[in-house]
Amino acid sequence: GESVGLHLPTLSVQEGDNSIINCAYSNSASDYFIWYKQESGKGPQFIIDIRSNMDKRQGQRVTVLLNKTVKHLSLQIAATQPGDSAVYFCAENGNGGSQGNLIFGKGTKLSVKP
Amino acid sequence: DTEVTQTPKHLVMGMTNKKSLKCEQHMGHRAMYWYKQKAKKPPELMFVYSYEKLSINESVPSRFSPECPNSSLLNLHLHALQPEDSALYLCASSQDLSGSSYNEQFFGPGTRLTVL
Numbered sequence: 001g002e003s004v005g006l007h008l009p010t011l012s013v014q015e016g017d018n019s020i021i022n023c024a025y026s027n028s029a030s031d032y033f034i035w036y037k038q039e040s041g042k043g044p045q046f047i048i049d050i051r052s053n054m055d056k057r058q059g060q061r062v063t064v065l066l067n068k069t070v071k072h073l074s075l076q077i078a079a080t081q082p083g084d085s086a087v088y089f090c091a092e093n094g095n096g097g098s099q100g101n102l103i104f105g106k107g108t109k110l111s112v113k114p
Numbered sequence: 115d116t117e118v119t120q121t122p123k124h125l126v127m128g129m130t131n132k133k134s135l136k137c138e139q140h141m142g143h144r145a146m147y148w149y150k151q152k153a154k155k156p157p158e159l160m161f162v163y164s165y166e167k168l169s170i171n172e173s174v175p176s177r178f179s180p181e182c183p184n185s186s187l188l189n190l191h192l193h194a195l196q197p198e199d200s201a202l203y204l205c206a207s208s209q210d211l212s213g214s215s216y217n218e219q220f221f222g223p224g225t226r227l228t229v230l
Contacts, residue, residue, distance in 0.1 A: 034218060043118075043204050043221035044157065089156050101170060102219060104156035 012111045019077040021108045023090035026071060030092035034102065035064060035075045039086045085112045118222035120205050126228045127195065135190040135225045137205030145211050146188040147219060148180060149204040157204055163188060164211050195229045202226050
């Protein structure tokens with residue numbers, strides 16, 4: 001089965017609120033994780049990544065948190081905007097040490113209500 | 115230029131046809147990938163090329179034949195496909211396959227393939 005999964009398939013938030021998208025992984029050898037955003041009719045767009053030697057990384061309006069103890073990854077989006085509506089995938093490099101073989105989670109669809 | 119381009123955007127083919135999907139990047143990346151994505155599902159890795167050599171083949175049927183003519187181009191040759199092969203085919207590239215640094219994969223917009 002898949003080693004990367006998500007807790008919620010859909011998430012609906014009010015514009016301006018913060019969003020939290022969760023992801024669970026099961027491969028202890030994974031040492032690199034990525035969040036992608038995929039809008040309808042487009043390819044996945046890189047948002048932010050994190051290596052296993054970190055537990056937090058921040059970008060513009062986004063933060064990724066990594067909890068290796070419970071194998072959990074989350075993406076926080078601050079002040080969510082309508083343009084953030086998309087499907088969000090987490091991905092891990094299941095091979096550990098090689099970033100060629102990304103394994104994607106099932107995806108969470110984020111809907112932002114104006 | 116941080117773009118991965120793919121052609122065609124849409125392709126409809128019969129089960130006896132031969133067609134090719136094309137992917138191009140000019141970021142100097144030495145790793146290129148093909149993924150297949152069915153509706154409402156995550157991308158699934160098909161092939162990985164590293165320095166123009168096939169590095170990973172995820173047990174893909176031989177009716178899909180990848181080719182990497184040079185470091186900027188990646189093709190996927192299609193022959194005798196089945197209707198269940200209909201999907202979005204995504205190309206991606208990354209700097210290389212090194213695990214020593216951040217090395218995100220950049221995706222193209224995909225080719226929407228329909229097999230009749």
